[in-house]
Amino acid sequence: MSGETKTRREADAPRAGRRMFIQSYGCQMNVYDARRMSDLLALQGYGEAASAEDADLVVLNTCHIRERASEKIFSELGRLRELKAARSASGDALKIVVAGCLAQAEGAEIQRRQSAVDVVVGPQSYHRLPELLARAGNGAHVVEAEFPEEDKFGFLPAPTEAATRRRGVSAFLTVQEGCDKFCSFCVVPYTRGAEFSRPVAAVVEEARALLAQGVRELTLIGQNVNAYHGEDEDGAQASLAGLMERLARLPGLARLRYTTSHPNDMAADLIEAHRALPALAPYLHLPVQSGSDAILKAMNRRHTSADYLALIGEIRAARPDIALSSDFIVGFPGESEADFAATMALVEAVGFSASFSFKYSPRPGTPGAERSDQIPEEVKSRRLLALQELLERQRQAFNRACVGRTLDVLVEKRGRHEGQVGGKTPYLQAVHFEGGPELVGRMLPVEILSAGSNSLHGRLKAREAA
Ligand code: SAM
């Protein structure tokens, strides 16, 4: 922790009784950021509130990826404005912070649309929150949406053991941020900035601390996580595979995952890691977006559908039981029926275990939004429905194929019903089975008995293993 952080902390010593409520939208990176903000604000004396109604400080950690995500936030801000007005009528204060990608993209415009917002802070500057809140203390509107020179991770406090244990045995760990790929539909390169990889030592240290506090599974995250190229202790560049090899040696680690990857960054050593690294789960989220080469080109994805299929072949050769998931966008400008049929054909050819699919949403400032050949809403809806039906059929078939198998399940929590626990298979499926809370944190063999629509049901195979 740097001297600068200490000075800032001493200057704004904790006050008792303040409570924060942090609401996160969008991707896993936001979940991770929200936790780091919570750790930072806890040092300022903020306890956690169960809702905005119980809080003195509300942080909306926002998403800007699709229009609907942004609109949802403005409607929540309208509600918070009323809450703030009611509070101030009774002599209490409520501070409202908008953080995350919408904050980065819209900056001061957010306060023009919603004057109740005290602080707007982009995803690269939230380590400055204490200072920004102090500035907003006198009713000033504060906006911090620059890309700062310093690395925010160096300024963020480690979570307390109590916070880590509360968050569970599976933790996210950001290793990479930003993106230089500029897909023509995507705002990420503008909101998260240029690609940046955390140094190996910093990641290993954070992982070691999490594992010492009871974490068993780490999911390494980044907008483009497989483009990771962090500096190691010798000044050389480490790949994601190299980083994972280091992490796999840490005591306490039961399982590793990583997300989200770009097909063009699936390096040979990463594919090999799926064969050689026992801790690495046989699951890969590898977004393809479309199965049409014309659309992939227009999206600036820089690979064809044949490239993607060949890559899947290589990955399956290294790890035959790997489960694959993907992201798809339907209705990108210019997408014809034939283009859409190519997407359906690619899905049929691969067979995914799970996927996310979206209607194209034109985002201001991206090349796709400028195009005059936008696809009508009803066409997008029809295509999305057809695609989702196919993906759902594949998901159910994958789940059914697991019935009768015995899978290693990391037990994460008590189940919804008394006497049950819930966890995840290597393929990221939710499973529940009979067992007591003492099993939480254990990796156990579970025979899968049936597949429901959203989770699997199983039976602990070796009671003595428990
Ligand atoms: N970096 C990852 C990749 O290259 O695949 C994806 C990151 S993005 C945060 C998550 C997903 O949101 C994308 O894979 C894409 O399917 C979807 N997405 C991004 N921009 C979109 C847009 N303008 N409209 C609809 N979906 C979008």
Ligand code: SF4
């Ligand atoms: Fe967005 Fe992913 Fe493309 Fe980067 S690689 S621009 S994050 S979709």
